[in-house]
Amino acid sequence: METVTCASTLDALLDPASIALVGASEDQSKFGGRLFRMLLKHGYGGKVLPINPSRSSLFGLPAVPSLATLDSVPDLAVFTVGADTVLEQAQIAAQMGVRGLLVISAGFADAGERGLEREQALLRICRDSGMRLIGPNCLGMISPSRKLVLCSSPVLDRDSLPERPIGFVSQSGALMTTYFDRAWAMGGGFTYGFSVGNQADLDLCDFVDFLIDDPQTRVICTYIEGIKDAQALRRTARRAQAAGKPWLAVKAGRSSAGKAAAFSHTASVAGDHDVFASVCRDEGISLMDDMGAMLLLANSMVRFTSNKISNVAIVTPSGGGGALAADALAEHGVGLSTFSASTQTALAKHYPAGQADNPVDLGARLTQGSTEVAHATLDALMQDPQSDAVLITASMCPQEWMAALIQKIIKPEPHWAKPVMVAFDAGDTSGPLRQTLAQHGHAYASSSLEAALALSAWKRHGQFVARQPALRPSACQAPTVMPRGVLNEDQSKRLLAHYGLPVNLGQVCEDVEQAVAQAEQIGYPLVMKIVSPDIVHKTEAGGVALDVSDEATLRRDFARLYANAKAYKADARLDGVLVQAMAKGDVELLIGARQDAQFGPVLVFGAGGILVELLSDRVIAAAPLTLADADRLLSTLTIDRLLKGYRGRMLDRAGVLDAIVRVSFLAHDLRDTSFELDINPLIVASTRCHAVDARLSIGE
Known part of the structure; x- marks a missing residue:
C-alpha cells in the first residue's frame, strides 16, 4: 500500500x-x-x-x-x-x-x-x-x-x-x-x-x-x-x-x-x-x-552550519598532547593550517621562536599571564585566514590555563565566525571546565580522537559533490539478446568487447593441435589459461601460463595446465585452454560490478591483480557513472598516482576511465538480473589498457 x-x-x-x-x-x-x-x-x-x-x-x-x-x-x-x-x-x-x-x-x-x-x-x-x-x-x-x-x-x-x-x-x-x-x-x-x-x-x-x-x-x-x-x-x-x-x-x-x-x-x-x-x-x-x-x-554544526573545514589550528597546554592531536587529524584526512604572516606576527608577541607554530603550545608562552596570552592566541587564530576551525586539547596542566581559554570560548568576540572544539583527555580534574562549557551549551569531546573524527566528517560534508545523470558512450549498447548463466572468460570478454572495452580476445582450444594453430595466427608471445566453470581463480590453481614464446613451450604448458587443474580440483570440468595474445603493462586494476539486493547495480574499481583483497585500494559507486564522476572517484585512490604519471611515466588513464564508464552501463543494463562481473586484471600500459581476464555470471 x-x-x-x-x-x-x-x-x-x-x-x-x-x-x-x-x-x-x-x-x-x-x-x-x-x-x-x-x-x-x-x-x-x-x-x-x-x-x-x-x-x-x-x-x-x-x-x-x-x-x-x-x-x-x-x-x-x-x-x-x-x-x-x-x-x-x-x-x-x-x-x-x-x-x-x-x-x-x-x-x-x-x-x-x-x-x-x-x-x-x-x-x-x-x-x-x-x-x-x-x-x-x-x-x-x-x-x-x-x-x-x-x-x-x-x-x-x-x-x-x-x-x-x-x-x-x-x-x-x-x-x-x-x-x-x-x-x-x-x-x-x-x-x-x-x-x-x-x-x-x-x-x-x-x-x-x-x-x-x-x-x-x-x-x-x-x-x-x-x-x-x-x-x-x-x-x-x-x-x-x-x-x-x-x-x-x-x-x-x-x-x-x-x-x-x-x-x-x-x-x-x-x-x-x-x-x-x-x-x-x-x-x-x-x-x-x-x-x-x-x-x-551536530552540536558544532548548529552554530556554524555553512562552514567548510579543511585546515585546523591546535591550541594545547602540552606539546605531547598537541602532537597526538595533530596525528589524529592527519590520520583522518584533516590538515593542520599554516599560519599567515599576520597571525605569526601576532603570536610572536607571546611565544618564543618556534613555539608559535601549529600546534600552539600555551605552556611555552613567554609570560605567566595565562589569561592575556590565551585570549590573544584565540583571537589571532580566529582571524587567521588559513585556519577553518580551532581545536583545543585539554591535557593535564594548571587549571587556570585552560580556564582562561574556556572563558574566552563562552564569551566570544563578535567577529569570531569559526567553530572551536575542546577535547578533554584529562579526567576528573577537568570536571569543572566541562561543566562550564555544558552550562553555556558548548558541547565538548571526550578525547582528541573523538574531535578528529568529528572534524574529519565535517570536512567530507563540505566536499560533497552531487552525482550527475550519466550519458551512454558511443558503441556501448546492450546486445539484442543478453546471455545468461556463468560465462567463461572468452564469452565474458566478447560481451565486454561488444560494449567497447579493449580486450585481448583469443580462442578456446580443446586440444594442443588447435592451440598450436591458434598461436600461428596470433603470434608469440602468448598467454594460455585453463577454462573451467569450477575454477574461479586460475592463478591459484596453476592454470595460467605467461610469456609462452614458442611451439615447444606451448605444448609443454598445455599439458601442465591440464595436470595442475586436475591436481587442484580432481572433479573440475575442463572446457579447454584459452590461447590469447600476451598483453603487458605497468599497473593492474580491478573493475567489477554486481547487483546489490537493496541498491541495485554497483561498480567497484581500484587496485587489482592477485593482491586485490590485500591492498583495499578501491572505490564503489552506483551504476551508471559519468566520465566526470569516474574521474573524481578514481582520483581518491592511491593507485591513481601511478596512472597520472608517477616519476614521469604517463599511463593510459583516459582509457581506464572509458572502461569504467562502459562497464557501468553494462551493469546498468543488467539491473533487472542477479549478476556479478569481475575484470581482473585490467592491465594498463602507456598508450592502452586491456581487460586480460574477465568472468561474468548473469542470472534470470
Whole structure:
C-alpha cells in the first residue's frame, strides 16, 4: 500500500489532544508504569486516558479496562502490553477511528516467524483502517519542545529536557536514550528523539523527512541498523541537501560487510556496508563510525552550519598532547593550517621562536599571564585566514590555563565566525571546565580522537559533490539478446568487447593441435589459461601460463595446465585452454560490478591483480557513472598516482576511465538480473589498457 505524506502525519501524531495508554501502571518496574509517569512529569497538556483492567485509577486519573470502554476517541494509543493483546486492542482502536498507534511492545518481527506473522496482522489492521503505526518493538519518542515524552527510559527522570536544534532518529531505543543522556551532560540537546523499532509502517526515512520539514531542527542525527527502502533513502537524502540540513549517520554492521568470494573478487570487495557507505557518499549523508563524534559534530554544526573545514589550528597546554592531536587529524584526512604572516606576527608577541607554530603550545608562552596570552592566541587564530576551525586539547596542566581559554570560548568576540572544539583527555580534574562549557551549551569531546573524527566528517560534508545523470558512450549498447548463466572468460570478454572495452580476445582450444594453430595466427608471445566453470581463480590453481614464446613451450604448458587443474580440483570440468595474445603493462586494476539486493547495480574499481583483497585500494559507486564522476572517484585512490604519471611515466588513464564508464552501463543494463562481473586484471600500459581476464555470471 502506498503511504500518504508522512511528515504531516507525524506532525499530527506529535500534537495529540488525547493519548490512551494501554498497559498503564503505577509500577515503575514496568514499561507502562515508567512511560506513564514520564508523560505526566514533563508537562503533557492534553488528556491522558489510562487503560488497565485491574485498576479504577492510576496516578489520580480514572482508568478503564479497555479502549472499548472509553467515552471518547483518543488521537493516539500507546501499547505496552503483550503482543497478542496488542492485536486485540489494535482492532478496537481501528474500529474507534484512532489516528495512530505507538507500539512499545516486543514479540513481533523481532521474535521469529510467529512474531512476523503477528506483525503482518497488526500492519493489516492499521492499513485497512488508515491508522499509522510507530514501532512495534521500539522505545517511543521524546519531544522536549512539545512536552511530549512517550518513553520509559530512566534517563528522562530529570527536571528538564534541554533543547538544541538537533533531531535524532534511532533504530535502537537504548542507544537513543543513552545519547540523549550524554548530549545533556555535555551541553547538548535535541528537538526530537524517535525510536523506530521494527519500522513496520513508518520507517526511519519518514522520521528524517519530518525533521527536514521541522523549522526547529537544523541538523539530523541517525543510528541505522538496516534500510527498508533504498529509493526512499536516496529521496530523503536529496531533500535534506536541498533544505541545507546536514544528515549525520552511524551504521552498525561494518564488520560483516564482506562476503565470501565464491564467484569472483567483486563480492568480497564490494560488501553490503561498503555499498551503503558509497550511497551515503553520493547522496550527501555524512556516515561516521562513532556516536560521540556524531553528537559533537551536530552540536558544532548548529552554530556554524555553512562552514567548510579543511585546515585546523591546535591550541594545547602540552606539546605531547598537541602532537597526538595533530596525528589524529592527519590520520583522518584533516590538515593542520599554516599560519599567515599576520597571525605569526601576532603570536610572536607571546611565544618564543618556534613555539608559535601549529600546534600552539600555551605552556611555552613567554609570560605567566595565562589569561592575556590565551585570549590573544584565540583571537589571532580566529582571524587567521588559513585556519577553518580551532581545536583545543585539554591535557593535564594548571587549571587556570585552560580556564582562561574556556572563558574566552563562552564569551566570544563578535567577529569570531569559526567553530572551536575542546577535547578533554584529562579526567576528573577537568570536571569543572566541562561543566562550564555544558552550562553555556558548548558541547565538548571526550578525547582528541573523538574531535578528529568529528572534524574529519565535517570536512567530507563540505566536499560533497552531487552525482550527475550519466550519458551512454558511443558503441556501448546492450546486445539484442543478453546471455545468461556463468560465462567463461572468452564469452565474458566478447560481451565486454561488444560494449567497447579493449580486450585481448583469443580462442578456446580443446586440444594442443588447435592451440598450436591458434598461436600461428596470433603470434608469440602468448598467454594460455585453463577454462573451467569450477575454477574461479586460475592463478591459484596453476592454470595460467605467461610469456609462452614458442611451439615447444606451448605444448609443454598445455599439458601442465591440464595436470595442475586436475591436481587442484580432481572433479573440475575442463572446457579447454584459452590461447590469447600476451598483453603487458605497468599497473593492474580491478573493475567489477554486481547487483546489490537493496541498491541495485554497483561498480567497484581500484587496485587489482592477485593482491586485490590485500591492498583495499578501491572505490564503489552506483551504476551508471559519468566520465566526470569516474574521474573524481578514481582520483581518491592511491593507485591513481601511478596512472597520472608517477616519476614521469604517463599511463593510459583516459582509457581506464572509458572502461569504467562502459562497464557501468553494462551493469546498468543488467539491473533487472542477479549478476556479478569481475575484470581482473585490467592491465594498463602507456598508450592502452586491456581487460586480460574477465568472468561474468548473469542470472534470470
